[in-house]
Amino acid sequence: MNLPLSLYGLTSERLVESLSLPEKRYSGQILAWLGKGATTFDEMTDLPLDERKRLSDLVGSPISSETTVREEDESGTIKLGITLHDGKMIEAVLLVDRKGRHTACLSVQVGCAMGCTFCKTGTMGLVRNLASEEIIEQYVHLSKAASRPITHIVFMGMGEPFHNFDPTIRAIHYLNQKETFNIGLRRMTISTSGVVPGINKLAELKLPIKLAVSLVSADDSLRTRLMPVNKRWPLAELKEALLAYQESVPKRLTLEYCMLSGVNTTGESARQVELFTRGLDVIVNLIAWNPIDELEFSTPSEEEQKAFSALLNRYRVKHTLRISRGRTIGGACGQLATSHNPETKR
Template structure:
């Protein structure tokens, strides 16, 4: 059965065929304004239509398989999709009254970033928009309240599934449904230039976070294979174009790795890359994950992935600030349940979904 969760009103009306056109809007509002997850609750629909919907369609395309809560209140849920595939999503408690949903866009990931646990899964498949939106609503079930902001920072590269991410934004910003503002969304990318340009054209008010990790091309390519086809000079051009389109401040994410990208010369390289951009540097001390292989750096040097100590993190932050950059040190949330940045991964797939 197909899910109606990501269908716009006109699409629902088309699916219903001979039913009056306004039925699509009624159903859309029941799902996204009133939070209905059962067609039988839609009491202004004829009983026969409700029965037909129940027989042929679903609303949520997934269910919560497991949920874990860290001491800091971060909640990670594992979802089991209809084909048995497993994904993870995270509920972040930014403040006592503000919640953020960290959503996945793919099962696994094809980008191969050396410091990211999801990369060890490889790429399994894209999620459709219903499976992406379903994560939000299941997180709200866990939180027992609505969620304020959405970040596409979970499993997968959002711009490798751009159409479904774009559809998710269209559905959740629809004025006759959830009516969320575009500024409540953030897309995090490893640096897919075509995706950045598309976002600037289609959704210029959606916030953008780009993983820089190193402003030295050789080091960045050793850590992030995306650099090969999306080199830093072209990445900066795309970021500039995005900023000109919507005027939004950009976040440059910098995962700090001991001895790899925290060298004496690295802060100045970051400053040179950031010149001309209105941006924040989101400094993220690497979150350790099991089974991560050493990285082979330029000149053949091989180093294990290690978390920098607090002294080195503070030095790097101060160097960036002394160079005139705005730096935000990412708070460590969710590490106790492997829900922190770069730690999301499942041991299952559509073929093997056991832990």
């Protein structure tokens, strides 16, 4: 019998098969407990005691990872360090906005191969992809840390979702299903650095999930220096994919724009953003770069941020100026990385 590392992500049929359940109805009861975030079989009190003991002896625990680090800032944002079954470590973040809404920010890889020059995760390189259950388990750990139910999920943690496409999509479906966590697809956002084949593949699925794309610059030369992905899929190809995506999934897109002081906040930068967004139904999400000691960029001042926002207003580009959360605990956009994963590949 091939025993599962984790019960999270398994269908009712797979639970029966993998655990040799004596009664099929037990699978529905187990799924319900997993939907409540169970991490031990002792919690599953509607299962017979001898069955709970058998399952515990068989697989040990329903979950394969554990929270080993927890940090919290003054806003209520929580960053968790999660140790996986093989000792590798990832980070996940619980974001709390001013209205108290709880959002889970999940990782999809240990490290990242994209090499974005302003992102700390990129300095790690890629160690390995996460299995769907390892993505789902982050939500479980964050739910236990949260003071109220998590209502939204963003796949914006460590890694490029479209370089781990199938496990990410499986995790999305599991988190969405009524038998477990019942998080609406419209309350999930998947973020990419601009991997065009992944955008095209997602369009084919026609999921009502939100798509965010890290733009950072609408100048090919500058974007290639900041984001090596642009060398493979330059802006013209990216825009073509986004136009096709909106033909298939008529939803507004988000373009993430990390503002780097003196680099991409000029009048010409704003004009190029306006040209890129023509014909697209998008909103540009302005994010001030979050400080990372190892990297030689600067966070724009409040005045510089407002000046760039005013330039976009002049060009009638729809945008928001996002308040970054988790910065003081290294849990904000671009700050996630761990030092416990020595085996790196590209």
